[in-house]
Amino acid sequence: MPTYSYACIACGHRFDAVQSFTEPSLTDCPECTGRLRKEYGSIGVTFNGSGFYRTDSRAASGESTPASASSKTESSTGSTPAPAAAPASTT
Numbered sequence: 001m002p003t004y005s006y007a008c009i010a011c012g013h014r015f016d017a018v019q020s021f022t023e024p025s026l027t028d029c030p031e032c033t034g035r036l037r038k039e040y041g042s043i044g045v046t047f048n049g050s051g052f053y054r055t056d057s058r059a060a061s062g063e064s065t066p067a068s069a070s071s072k073t074e075s076s077t078g079s080t081p082a083p084a085a086a087p088a089s090t091t
Contacts (some may be wrong), residue, residue, distance in 0.1 A: 005041065010034025 002021070007014045008029035017026060026036050047053075 005039040006036045007039050008032065008034045008036055014039075 001018050003016050003018050004025070005014065005016050006026055008031065011029060011032045011034055013029055013031040015030070019026075025038055028034070029036055
């Protein structure tokens with residue numbers, strides 16, 4: 001169940017209340033019976049890491065992928081990898 005923060009308009013008393021979504025908001029201050037207002041803060045859920053956003057699956061324009069970056073590194077060093085041997089024919 002979510003926790004809601006309330007503040008009294010009359011006396012300034014602040015407190016938190018655990019309420020279900022279906023319960024009505026509190027209206028009376030427990031200290032002075034003045035009028036309450038619900039305080040809104042930041043949300044309690046954040047999505048961290050990769051895979052949560054639309055742009056995570058795409059490379060930005062102008063950026064190279066890891067495969068092309070490694071081939072650029074190999075060609076800039078002057079050494080090229082040896083070609084793979086062809087499989088033996090069984091005919």
